[in-house]
Amino acid sequence: MHRNVIVGSGPVIGIKYNEGVMLVASTLACYGSSKMFGGISRFHVIGAKSSDNKNGIDANMISNDDIALIEKISSVDLNDKVEFYPNAYTVISSTGEYSDFQYLIEQVEEKSLNDFYNNTLKGPKEYSNFISNLHYEKRNKMKPLYNQIVIAGLQKNISSEFESYLSIVDQFGTLFFDDYVGSGSSGYYGVSLIRQKYVPGISKDQAKSLLEECMRNIFYLECTGSRMLQFVTITLKGTTIYPAYPVETTWKYENYMKPQYDRHDYVGF
Numbered sequence: 001m002h003r004n005v006i007v008g009s010g011p012v013i014g015i016k017y018n019e020g021v022m023l024v025a026s027t028l029a030c031y032g033s034s035k036m037f038g039g040i041s042r043f044h045v046i047g048a049k050s051s052d053n054k055n056g057i058d059a060n061m062i063s064n065d066d067i068a069l070i071e072k073i074s075s076v077d078l079n080d081k082v083e084f085y086p087n088a089y090t091v092i093s094s095t096g097e098y099s100d101f102q103y104l105i106e107q108v109e110e111k112s113l114n115d116f117y118n119n120t121l122k123g124p125k126e127y128s129n130f131i132s133n134l135h136y137e138k139r140n141k142m143k144p145l146y147n148q149i150v151i152a153g154l155q156k157n158i159s160s161e162f163e164s165y166l167s168i169v170d171q172f173g174t175l176f177f178d179d180y181v182g183s184g185s186s187g188y189y190g191v192s193l194i195r196q197k198y199v200p201g202i203s204k205d206q207a208k209s210l211l212e213e214c215m216r217n218i219f220y221l222e223c224t225g226s227r228m229l230q231f232v233t234i235t236l237k238g239t240t241i242y243p244a245y246p247v248e249t250t251w252k253y254e255n256y257m258k259p260q261y262d263r264h265d266y267v268g269f
Helices: 064-070 098-117 124-141 191-197 204-221
Strands: 007-011 012-017 020-027 029-031 034-037 043-045 055-058 081-085 090-097 147-156 162-170 176-179 180-182 226-236 238-241
Touching: 007 098, 012 090, 012 162, 012 191, 012 204, 020 090, 020 147, 020 162, 034 124, 043 238, 064 147, 090 098, 090 124, 090 226, 098 124, 098 147, 124 147, 124 162, 147 191, 147 226, 162 180, 180 191, 191 204, 204 226
Parallel strands: none
Antiparallel strands: 007 029, 007 090, 012 020, 012 180, 020 226, 029 034, 043 090, 055 081, 081 238, 090 147, 147 162, 162 176, 226 238
16 A cells, blocks of 8 residues: 655664764654654663663853854744763664654654663664664565664674774665765765765864764755754763754845846856
């Protein structure tokens, strides 16, 4: 049976940097092309409920290294809290049908809780495989989940040392991992820009600026784009979800400000 996305969410972009992994997404969910739900945090920290380790931190008390991620510009609420999870190292986010993502969260949390009770905690790599298998199973039953899922975190290697991990799963269950990934339209507009400018081991500020530039371009190009962005970082200290803020944009380009009807070189469509 064919069905369409009803309430959809926009692109998610992830990138590895020298301290871990950084993700960015807008806080908007759309009903078709109508901007319907704003202020939605589209990130889910796996296992946060079972370990009960969420802490609220005042935005004004963040270290100087993190201030760049929550610039104090017009629409930012200074009373917003930074969500910090000291013992959680796996984050998922989605582009596509929001209700399917909510269903996926239920399935992932059920597995996380079972693993917690069995003392067999999993990392982002195992959850990527689990999500890939779930998407593939749903596809074979002709009831696909209309999502592209970005999975990010820190994965223990053979030496029990943490390594950055970043992957994406499409609605068919195809799993792909790299130093940077993008879901939805960011796979075209964002990843191509990152490919030109990305250098392994870039700093947090460089990663943030690059992701900001990608999301700004997507906002210009997509009718369902949003300038309200939210960042997440996963490091050895844990997972930090920062308050959303509006990215700086401008439409004051010469071709927009100047009438075009007097141009002799304009051909049209």
